[in-house]
Amino acid sequence: MSFLIALTVFVGLLCALDLVLTLGVIKRLREHTALLAKGSQPARPAIQVGESVGRFMATTVDGAPLEPGSLHGETLVGFFSPTCRPCQEKLPQFAAYAAARSGGRNGVLAVVVTEEDDAAEFVAALSPVARVVVEGRQGPVATAFMAHSFPTMLTVESADEGTLVVTDTRVTLDIPAATSV
Known part of the structure; x- marks a missing residue:
C-alpha cells in the first residue's frame, strides 16, 4: 500500500514539474512572438558607411x-x-x-x-x-x-x-x- 502512495505522489510531482516547464515554454514563446512582431525595423545592409557601391547596370x-x-x-x-x-x-x-x-x-x-x-x-x-x-x-x-x-x-x-x-x-x-x- 505504501508503494502505491509513493508512486501516486511521484506521478503527481512529475505532473506538477511538467506543468511548470510547459508554462515556462509558453511564456518564452509569447516573448519571441512579441519580438518577431516588432521585427519590422529596416534590416541593416551588409554594406557599411563609407564603403563604395559596386558597379551595376x-x-x-x-x-x-x-x-x-x-x-x-x-x-x-x-x-x-x-x-x-x-x-x-x-x-x-x-x-x-x-x-x-x-x-x-x-x-x-x-x-x-x-x-x-x-x-x-x-x-x-x-x-x-x-x-x-x-x-x-x-x-x-x-x-x-x-x-x-x-x-x-x-x-x-x-x-x-x-x-x-x-x-x-x-x-x-x-x-x-x-x-x-
Whole structure:
C-alpha cells in the first residue's frame, strides 16, 4: 500500500514539474512572438558607411537606364520585397518620406526584389516618388548594394568618377526628411 502512495505522489510531482516547464515554454514563446512582431525595423545592409557601391547596370520601370553615374548628389535607396510583411508595412512610410525630400524622384531609388509578377502594387506606390527598378533576388542593383534582407534603406552620395559611397545605413522614416539643397 505504501508503494502505491509513493508512486501516486511521484506521478503527481512529475505532473506538477511538467506543468511548470510547459508554462515556462509558453511564456518564452509569447516573448519571441512579441519580438518577431516588432521585427519590422529596416534590416541593416551588409554594406557599411563609407564603403563604395559596386558597379551595376539596370533599367527602371520607366525604361530609363540606371547605373551608379546616373545617381547624383545624396540619394535615398530602398530595397523592398512584395512577399515581406515588414516591407508592406514600411512602404507607405518610405513613400511619404521620399515625397518630403527635396530633389524629387531623381533623389530616390527604390528596388523591388521579386521572382514573381507581384510587384505592381509596390511599383504603383513608389513610381510617383522614386525611380523604380524591379529585379530578381540576385539582381545587379541588390548585388551591388549587398542588399540581402528586406526592407533595407540607406543613403548614398556620388563621389568622383561615378562612384557611389554609402553615407547612412540607418534611415529613420518617422522623422521628417532632411531638405538638402
